[in-house]
Amino acid sequence: MTELTGVIQSQKKKKPWLGQAAPPGYVPGLGRGATGFTTRSDIGPARDVSDPTDDRHAPPGLRTVGDQMKASRKTEDEEEDLNDANYDEFTGYAGNLFASGPYEKDDEEADHIYDTVDRKMDERRKQYRERREREELERFREERPKIQQMFSDLKRKLAVITEDDWTNIPEVGDARNKRQRNPRLEKITPVPDSLFARGLQQGETVNSLDSRQQHFGGINTPFPGASGLNTPFPGTATPGWSTPAGELDMRKIGQARNTLMDMRLSQVSDSVSGQTVVDPKGYLTDLHSMLPQYGGDVADIKKARLLLKSVRETNPKHPPAWIASARLEEVTGKVQIARNIIMKGTEMCPKSEDVWLEAARLQPSEAARAVCTNAIMQLPQSVRIWIRASSLETDDKAKKRVFRKALEHVPNSVRLWKVAVELEDAEDARIMLARAVECCPHSMELWLALAKLESYENARKVLNKAREHIPTERQIWITAAKLEEAHDNMKMVDKIIERSIVSLKANMVDINREQWIQDAENTEKAGSIATCQSIIKHVIGIGIEDEDRKHSWMDDAESCISHGAYECARAIYAHALNTLPSKKSVWLRAAYLEKSHGTRESLEALLQRAVAHCPKAEVLWLMGAKSKWMANDVSAARSILALAFQANPNSEDIWLAAVKLESENNEHDRARKLLAKARANACTARVMMKSIKLEWCLNRLDEAQSLLDEATQKYPDFAKLWMMKGQIADQLGDVAKAREAYTAGLSKCTRAIPLWILLSKLEERRGTLTKARAVLEKARLKNPMNPELWLASVRLEWNGNIKNIASSLMARALQECPTSGILWAEAVFIEARPQRKTKSVDALKKCEHDPHVLLAIARLFWSERKLTKAREWFLRTVKIDPDFGDAWAYFYRFELAHGNEEKQQEILKRCGNAEPRHGELWQSVSKDIANWKLKTKELLPLVSIKVSVAF
Incomplete structure (x- = not known):
């Protein structure tokens, strides 16, 4: 009976839905987000029918492939016969072909072997099968991606979103419809009929007299109790105030507004003089102070205020909460509330330095002093509070008193000592620094400051004590070396730097080359040249392998030159030349440094040493000879070239340099003799060309032509000889001979572009444009993709x-x-004026650093009268390519038109230093026979005249 009762009670407690199957598509925990992020494409109708099933959203119990296979087998089993007669102990209800036979040991062993083979084969095919399924799934996802996959790149970008973008994301409530936020806005209260009736009555025109007026005998009879004689009866219209029904009298409304304004102005006017006492500037200032200073959302302010209030109440000992609350109120314009909050914070957090400093900042000056006094009582060791208290004082004496009081409480603060010493004069500062180094012996800045104020002997003692207290600081050693240099004790400078390296290494200090080189640059800027050179000497070789020495030292020298530290670069080159005296490239770099930033004497001394170590370096001999020649010391230049001949016999460059020296100094016979010797001893194409050019310049055309005939037979593939032959014939007026020379030259030198252009220009001058066009077309066929030929054709x-x-x-x-x-530059000016700017932008995109394009843009700005921009682009052009003579010519012409004398002389000087050799207009003037003796500064004005015509 008891068991029956228990069964009945259990059946009553069991819910009817516990054993039932879950509805289709049900996922446990999906409603509360327990299964992760899902979208409508995963579970809803947006999912494609052919999309493979996702295991996460399968029916309960069918989450995996194994479960689904089990379910399919279950349906098959349900269709089977489950009678007891069909049950077998080994195979169960499923029958097999050999169910009637006995199951023996052999059968069991065979089944075991089959199972083993199946497992082996399944393992072998498992990796391939999984890879194939994965590839098929990825291919399907690429063709038909889910919606959540479409937004995956945007989700990844959320990781790099800035803080400002996060704060600017609008809240959900801001995107809702106003009707949903405030449905009462749609309610409309109907206007009562009485209001309309009253409006109609007020707008009606009354055309009859009141009976009471007739009874009292006339319309002007006053109503009993009226204050005026002309007061109308109630209910009647005043004469002149009648308006049509339904209209308003705007004139009367304006009069009423003016009357109201007069009343308000009379209230603020002076009753005695009648003048207004309102200060318009102060009134506007007050209005401006009433405007809110915070432009954010009021709801955000309220939320922030509530959050900060919650933080303060939850943890009242948290100083940032009080500071943030005060600053919030300050931003919103409620300064007094901010002061109250921060003062409450000082009570709750009396040991917080930041809270006291914020309170001192928010309070006015007098109250801030009291705040600092209370802060010092709570935190007497706070350096920041003492400095804030001193900043509130306006008198230097008061500031000194504050700092001295502070140093009594915090004697080991370097910051306090520094700001206190800055207020003192030299003698008092020296006394204070003597005390400061006792209290702070490990402060290098205090030791160095004291050494600067002491005498020479005392400064040495101070620096020695500083080295004892701080043996790992290199600045003390450098200062000691600078001190010795300042007192002309140069021998000690090198010893101090050498000892510093040894001492620092002994104290386990890493010698960083970059830091020491930077110190050397700073020392040079301070004027201590010997110290910076000594630093470079002892540091430049540390940590450098032998095979990397030259490359590293040249990089260091270039870095120093770029920083303006020329003495450091000179010291690096000196050390490199002492170590590698046979390197011609190092001598050249050092010579270029002396040429650009040194003196003529230093350059000549360096070149004299250079040719002693590298006698085969012709360029060094030539630089020395040119330096003497530029100094008008022709005899010294000749002697240098004579020594160069001995070291480099039959050198073409030295022969030609000697010829140029004689020809430039009007020694034409000596130049011709030198060229004759050169042709006899070291005849080359260049020697022949210089010989012909000298005869041409001296107007000895017969000798020049005979030399040309000899030269073209010896060197038929040297295009300049054929060009000179044709130009001389053209100068003599023999056009046929000039054409013959150009044609013969082109048969030997088909790649000589200037030769093709000369022949084309010859035909153009004769008026045969067809022949000129044919010459250029033939040239383009033989020399494809050549911009010079295309430019000649266009022109x-x-x-x-x-x-x-x-x-x-x-x-x-x-x-x-x-x-x-060159093509883009020409294309800019071929276009019409409105399209030139667009074309220049395209040209700049294609050739950003090409000097021809930059020059074209500068000229374009010049034509548009944008002088400042034009000057900037001219400067950029000559900086990118100083060898481009046309840019200098345009720039000089621009300054002649729009600059002053100083700018013009600067352009002449810079152009003379650059010595340009290239440029279409520049070469047309510089290679003219009439200008063969002119210097660069003399050529520039001539080219600028031609520029003005071309422009």
Whole structure:
């Protein structure tokens, strides 16, 4: 009976839905987000029918492939016969072919072997099968991605979003409809009919007299109790105030507004003089102070205020909460509330330095002094509070008293000693620093400051004591070396730097080359040249392998030059030349440094040493000879060249340099003799060319032509000889001979672009444009992708006034040579004026650092009268390529038109130092026979005249 009762009670307690199957698509915990992030594409109708099933959203119990297989087997088992007669002890209810036979040991062993083989085969195919399934799934996902996969890149970008972007994300409540936030806005209260009736009555015109007026005998009879004689009866219209029904009298409304304004102004006016006492500036200032200073959302302020209040109440001993609360109120313009909050914070956090400093900042000056006094009572060791208290004082004496009081409480603060010493004069500062180094013996700055104020002997003692207290500080050693240099004790400078390296290494200090080189640069800027050179001497070789010495030292020297530390670079080169005296490149770099930033004497001394170590370096001999020549010491230059001949017999460069020296000094016979010797002993194509040019310049055309015939037979592949032959024939007026020379030269030198252009210009001057065009077309066929030939073709058509063909040729040229600066520069000015700026932008994109494009843009700004920008682009052009003579010519012409004398002389000087050799206009003037003796400064004005015509 008891068991039956228990069964009945258990059946009553069991819920009817516990044993039932879950509804289709049910996922436990999905409603509260327990299964992770899912979208509608995973579980909803947006999911494609052919999309593979995701295991996370399978029905309960079918989350894996194994579970699904079990379920399919279960349905198959349900269809089977489950009768007891069909049950077998080994195979269960499932029958097999050999169920009637006995199951023996052999059968069991065979089944075991089969199972083993199946497992082996399954393991072998498992990796391939899984990889294939993974590839198929990835391919399917690429073709039909889920919605959540489409936004995966955006989710990844959330990791790098800035803090400002996070704060600017609007809240969800801001995106809702206003109707949802405040549904009462849609409610409309109907206007009562009485209001309309009253409005109609007020707007009506009354055309009849009141009976009471008739009874009292006239319309002007006053109503009993009225204060005026002309007061109308109630209910009647005043004469002149009648308006049509439904309209308003705007004139009366304006009069009423003016009357109200007069009343308000009279209230603030002076009753005695009648003048207003309102200060308009002060009134506007008060209005400005009433405007809110915070432009954010009021809701955000309220939220922040509530959060900070919660933080203060939860943890009242947390100083940042009080500071943040006070600053919030300060930002919103409630300064007094901010002061109250921060003073409450000082009570709750009396040991917080930041809270006291914030309170002192928010309070006015007098109250801030009291706050600092209380803060010092709570935190007498706080350096920041003492400095804040001193900043509130306006008198230097009061500040000194504050700092001295502070040093009594905090004698080991370097910061306090420094600010206190800054207020004292030299003698008092020296006394205070003597006490400061006793209290703070490990402060290098205090020791060095004391050494600067002491005499020479005392400064040495101070620095020695500083080295004893701080043996690992290199600045003390450097200061000691600078002290010795300042008193002309140069021998001690090198010893001190050498001892410093040894001492620092003994104290386990790493010698960093970069830091020491930086110290040397700073020492040079301070004027201690010997000290910086000594530092370079002892440090430059530390930590450098022998095979890397030259490369590292040259990089260090270039770095020093870029920083303006020329003495450091000179010291590096000196050390490198002592170590590697046979390196010609090092001598050249040192010579260029002396040429640019040294004196002539230092350059000549260096070159004299250089040729002694590298006698085969012709360029060093030539630099020495040129230096003497530029100093008008021609005899010394000749002697240097004579020594160069002995060291380098039959050297072409030295022969030509000697010829140039004699020809420039009007020693033409000596120059001709030297060239004759050169042709006899070391005849080359250049020697022949210089010989011909000298005869040409001296107007000895017969000798020049005979030399040309000999030279073209010896060196037929030297294009300049054929060019000179054709130019001399053209100068003599023999056009046929000039054409013959150019044609013969082109048969030998098909790659000589200037030769093709000369022949084309010859035909153009004769008026045969067809022949000139044919020459250039043939040249382009033999020399494809050549911008000079394309430019000559474009100019030929443009000068012939066939501008449409010129434009089409320019388009083809830019397609074939898209990065040619000379073509883009010409294309800018071929365009019409409105399109030039667009074309210049395209040119700058293709050739950002090409000097021709930069010059074209500068000229474009010049034509538009944008002088400042034009000057900037001219400076950029000559800086990128100082050898581009056309840029200097345009720049000089620009300064002649829009600059002053100082700028013009600066351009002349810079151009003379650069000595440009290239440029179309520049070469047309510099290679003219009439200008063969002119210097760079004399050529520049001549080219600028030609520039003005071209511009």
